[in-house]
Amino acid sequence: MPSHSPAPLVSLTWTDHVTGTEGYLVVDRLVRGVSSGGLRMRKGCTLAEVTGLARGMTMKEALHFDPEESRTRYIPLGGAKGGIDCDPRDPDAYGVLVRFLRAVRPYVENVWTTGEDLGLSQDLVDRAAAEAGLVSTVQAVYPLLEDEGDARRRLADAFAVVVDGIGLEELVGGCGVAESTLAALDRAGVAHSGTRVSLQGFGTMGGATARFLSEAGLTVVAVADLKGTIANPAGLDVEALLTARDAYGAVDRAALRAGDQELPAEAWLGTEAEILVPAAVSYAVDAVNQASVRARWVVEAANMPVLPEAEALLAERGITVLPDVVVNSATNAWWWWTLFGDVGPDAEEAFRYTRRSMRALVDRVLERAAADGCTPRAAAHALAADRLPVMAERFGWYGKGVGHTGRGPGRGVG
Numbered sequence: 001m002p003s004h005s006p007a008p009l010v011s012l013t014w015t016d017h018v019t020g021t022e023g024y025l026v027v028d029r030l031v032r033g034v035s036s037g038g039l040r041m042r043k044g045c046t047l048a049e050v051t052g053l054a055r056g057m058t059m060k061e062a063l064h065f066d067p068e069e070s071r072t073r074y075i076p077l078g079g080a081k082g083g084i085d086c087d088p089r090d091p092d093a094y095g096v097l098v099r100f101l102r103a104v105r106p107y108v109e110n111v112w113t114t115g116e117d118l119g120l121s122q123d124l125v126d127r128a129a130a131e132a133g134l135v136s137t138v139q140a141v142y143p144l145l146e147d148e149g150d151a152r153r154r155l156a157d158a159f160a161v162v163v164d165g166i167g168l169e170e171l172v173g174g175c176g177v178a179e180s181t182l183a184a185l186d187r188a189g190v191a192h193s194g195t196r197v198s199l200q201g202f203g204t205m206g207g208a209t210a211r212f213l214s215e216a217g218l219t220v221v222a223v224a225d226l227k228g229t230i231a232n233p234a235g236l237d238v239e240a241l242l243t244a245r246d247a248y249g250a251v252d253r254a255a256l257r258a259g260d261q262e263l264p265a266e267a268w269l270g271t272e273a274e275i276l277v278p279a280a281v282s283y284a285v286d287a288v289n290q291a292s293v294r295a296r297w298v299v300e301a302a303n304m305p306v307l308p309e310a311e312a313l314l315a316e317r318g319i320t321v322l323p324d325v326v327v328n329s330a331t332n333a334w335w336w337w338t339l340f341g342d343v344g345p346d347a348e349e350a351f352r353y354t355r356r357s358m359r360a361l362v363d364r365v366l367e368r369a370a371a372d373g374c375t376p377r378a379a380a381h382a383l384a385a386d387r388l389p390v391m392a393e394r395f396g397w398y399g400k401g402v403g404h405t406g407r408g409p410g411r412g413v414g
Contacts, residue, residue: 008054009078009397010111013047014103016096023084023100027112028054029388030397034140035080036061036332038117039125041093042281045083049282053081053303060329062384063361065391074333074340075395077141080112088119089248094128101132113138115335116204118281118303121247122159122169138339145339157345158338166208166242168347169334172354174208176330177301179355180322181275182216183362184297196273198222198231198295201280203249205301205328207242209277214238218275224268226250231271232260249280269293278305285310293319300324315375323377325384326365330354 010027024047027035037057040050058079065076082104086096097120101108108114108129114137116122129137136142136152145151161168185192195218199206202225210220220238222231227250230236237257244255253262269276269285270292278284279301285293290310298306298314298321306314311321334350337343343353368379 008051010080010107011047011051012104014100016099018099019086019092019096021084021086021092021096023082023096023103024050025080025082025104025107025112026051026054027078027080027107028058029078030111031061031076031078031391032144032395033111033398034113034144035078035111036113036141036336037080037082038332039082039084039114039120040117041084041086041088041097041119043085043087045085047083049304050081050083053083053282054079056303056325057081057332058388059325059381059384060332062387062391063326063329063365063380064333064357065387067387067390072337072340072342073146074336074342075144076391077113077336078397080114081117082112082114094124097124097128098131101129101134105132105134108134108137108140110140113141138335141339146341151339151341154341154345155335155339158350161345161347163347164239166211168345168350169331170204171208171211171347172334172350173205173328173331174210174301175212175351175354176333176358177205177209177277177279177299177327178212178216179330179358180327180362181213181218181277181297181299183359184299184320184322184366187363187366190274192217194219195275196221196271197275197277198224198268198271198273199277199279199301200224200268200284200305201249201278201302202241202245202251203280205331206277206279207245207249209279209301210238211242213275221273222263222268222271223251224265224280227253228265229263229267229271230256230260231263231267232257233272234259236260266292275299278302281305283307285314287313290314293317295319297322300327303328311375311377321375321377322362323380326361326376326380329361330358333357 008026008028014023061076197220202223219235244252274296276295276298282304284305286307287309365379369376
């Protein structure tokens, strides 16, 4: 069996017969017959973008597989991704989403577990999936569970957990990004207090990341949303901004304090800060605008926010990019840790497990980078390449389960 897939296993383009909108599904790899990866909706989404994201999901799954660990119940899946070229605020967007899910229903039922990603909330995906006739957006994994009923109750209970007004499913991803950042700071001997952070995006991932970094003692000095950049060299009131944001992560400017500044949208990139966190869109940092970056670390909370040519130029200037396949992988992993029973529906247990897992992963990646004299991204790719053949040998590409007819609604995976 080959150790890697030179091309995606499945790559398809869908055209909506009502609006002409295009959507894409890419299954990069299967493990035990199943793949994992969210569904995004944004104007300008392309097949190439979804293909790259699907490959990234393969690596995220592989990086959370420890061949020597026998205590965990979760066995990684393959990587996949879906995307729809549509503005999620378009009045026709929900209808497009439902029709896309109807079209790819056989894949969701059998090989592709999915859920919220950029532009979509989990509640919206669940509602559209039910209208499309699906049992759940993760029903393909049900045949792999020891006790499906118990697993589904555990995941539903976890989604019901709210911490200070924010759902646990939103917070876990930010916890993982924050812990990745703290691990890098600790290895470099940099104190948390006084370390400044600038973020692009204040939605699910960006907002949760800002909260955990602020709680760890770092100072969030800039946040960019759909309206522009909010900055304060003395530090922003993260909790006040979180309370004042809407469903798209845009902050009500009436909540700003004296000293908070409103700057152009791109100002987040060149803010005086040690940590830069692109947590919104792909391709945010390119070969031109990377020249504005003054930070020491760029932490990829979003998927594919730094273009390869930009990363090479940043590296030449001594700026380290912590890659998305590591940094934002906790969101996906938490779904499976919970569904398979490695963690229960408890916030503190989820945060402890996430912090321990992400710190161990970041440490492995940075140690490999130091040993090989390469970037953290190259080190992460090398670790994934080591593990994929082991996964293929132990579990195979195709499982015995070919479908499921379970009962009731379920949750998805991003």
